Amino acid sequence: MIRIEKLSKIYASGVKALDNLCIHVEEGEIFGFLGPNGAGKSTTIKILTTLARPTSGIAWIGGYNVLTEPNKVRCSIGYVSQETGVDYFLSGRENLVLQGRLYRMDSKSIHKRLEELLELFDLKETADALVSTYSGGMRRKLDVATALIHNPKILFLDEPTIGLDPHSRSSLWNYIRMLNKDFRVTLFLTTHYLDEADKLSHRIGILHKGSMKILDTPEALKDSIKGDSINLSLSGGAKEKAITILKESPMVKDILCEDGHVRVYVNNGSETIPGLMKLLNQQGVEILSLTISRPSLDDVYLKYSGVSFKEGESTGEANPWWAQWQKGGGGKKWKGGGDWNQEGSSEGEGIKDMSPSDGQGGAWGSWEDKKEDKGDEKQEDAWNKDKDKNEGQEEAWKKWGGSTSDWEKWGKGGGKS
Ligand SMILES: Nc1ncnc2c1ncn2[C@@H]1O[C@H](COP(=O)(O)OP(=O)(O)OP(=O)(O)O)[C@@H](O)[C@H]1O
Numbered sequence: 001m002i003r004i005e006k007l008s009k010i011y012a013s014g015v016k017a018l019d020n021l022c023i024h025v026e027e028g029e030i031f032g033f034l035g036p037n038g039a040g041k042s043t044t045i046k047i048l049t050t051l052a053r054p055t056s057g058i059a060w061i062g063g064y065n066v067l068t069e070p071n072k073v074r075c076s077i078g079y080v081s082q083e084t085g086v087d088y089f090l091s092g093r094e095n096l097v098l099q100g101r102l103y104r105m106d107s108k109s110i111h112k113r114l115e116e117l118l119e120l121f122d123l124k125e126t127a128d129a130l131v132s133t134y135s136g137g138m139r140r141k142l143d144v145a146t147a148l149i150h151n152p153k154i155l156f157l158d159e160p161t162i163g164l165d166p167h168s169r170s171s172l173w174n175y176i177r178m179l180n181k182d183f184r185v186t187l188f189l190t191t192h193y194l195d196e197a198d199k200l201s202h203r204i205g206i207l208h209k210g211s212m213k214i215l216d217t218p219e220a221l222k223d224s225i226k227g228d229s230i231n232l233s234l235s236g237g238a239k240e241k242a243i244t245i246l247k248e249s250p251m252v253k254d255i256l257c258e259d260g261h262v263r264v265y266v267n268n269g270s271e272t273i274p275g276l277m278k279l280l281n282q283q284g285v286e287i288l289s290l291t292i293s294r295p296s297l298d299d300v301y302l303k304y305s306g307v308s309f310k311e312g313e314s315t316g317e318a319n320p321w322w323a324q325w326q327k328g329g330g331g332k333k334w335k336g337g338g339d340w341n342q343e344g345s346s347e348g349e350g351i352k353d354m355s356p357s358d359g360q361g362g363a364w365g366s367w368e369d370k371k372e373d374k375g376d377e378k379q380e381d382a383w384n385k386d387k388d389k390n391e392g393q394e395e396a397w398k399k400w401g402g403s404t405s406d407w408e409k410w411g412k413g414g415g416k417s
């Protein structure tokens with residue numbers, strides 16, 4: 001259903017976002033696409049949804065080539081971007097009608113479909129209220145509903161549950177499962193919540209620096225890490241010393257690091273712990289706490305995106321991405337901020353261009369398309385710089401109560417119109 005062959009993307013700035021990426025997603029599958037900030041997830045989705053062009057390689061969606069048959073691709077897919085795509089100054093119902101019109105559906109079909117969707121997503125009661133009065137969870141559900149107005153068989157969800165409370169997350173999970181089970185929708189899902197990927201996905205791929213590190217079922221991924229995982233919390237400065245000692249120990253199969261914690265993989269945790277504690281204590285390393293568990297998807301993720309000290313695999317980063325993990329949120333949400341926080345700065349994201357004259361199916365279009373028309377990569381850089389300059393003002397605008405869509409509509413978001 002989704003076939004990606006040797007996809008590479010180098011942005012005008014020189015950033016290599018994708019490097020020979022290959023993925024095949026079967027019909028009816030939920031594919032979980034994981035990776036740290038800046039790994040290239042949104043770039044992949046933008047190429048698959050025809051909002052960006054690859055530098056090389058090719059992809060097919062439902063048998064259609066994303067480069068040569070973009071209109072057919074667009075008709076087959078729904079896309080929920082990392083940022084909301086709904087208009088805050090329209091009601092939920094109006095948003096759905098707008099989206100249906102952008103897909104050039106006739107009024108009768110739009111109204112039939114929107115009633116189904118309002119029912120499906122429990123949005124009937126608030127359908128006529130302005131979206132600006134919706135809660136985050138309701139807005140996200142509306143986002144998904146608008147992406148489904150034209151009955152697509154493939155749905156791309158870029159961090160669909162970001163910012164939602166546990167209840168809203170689990171209710172959105174139920175909708176995702178239902179879409180897949182009852183309506184046979186194929187889903188391509190990115191998330192930073194590992195429990196979400198574990199619970200929803202039939203298969204998971206872990207992307208790092210634009211390349212796929214591993215791809216398998218959640219169970220197989222967890223089984224791939226044998227033995228037990230011992231999580232050590234150490235006093236300040238003791239981490240490096242502990243790693244040096246543990247690296248030499250034959251009891252230890254692998255060592256991974258996560259902020260102040262050191263994860264040690266051993267064959268039999270309960271038998272190994274006393275020996276390990278003795279070893280570290282003898283060398284003056286103070287252990288603040290110790291937990292033992294069966295390897296989880298966290299461990300798999302850490303293994304393929306982080307630094308393995310024992311096996312000598314290293315991402316080679318001076319400041320590894322896991323140092324930026326956000327605390328809290330059950331320790332599961334690995335969304336840093338810092339250098340990689342690209343939200344709101346990538347091209348075309350969340351834009352559903354309304355221009356019918358773009359020759360690209362009406363509802364779609366992007367900076368990338370416009371750039372290609374003009375054949376000028378430098379304009380993209382200028383556009384991004386302008387956007388950065390405007391970001392402070394945009395924040396102020398949002399605080400004041402203005403919506404992102406209006407910011408963009410009025411051309412203040414760096415020239416989008
Ligand atoms: N429009 C752009 N111009 C230049 N570089 C970009 C652009 N969009 C993304 N990048 C770069 O490409 C790389 C991949 O970014 P991408 O947004 O695909 O990551 P991601 O995996 O979706 O990250 P996140 O989890 O933060 O959403 C990053 O290094 C980013 O800085």
Ligand SMILES: [Mg+2]
Nearest residue numbers: 041042043082
């Ligand atoms: Mg992203």
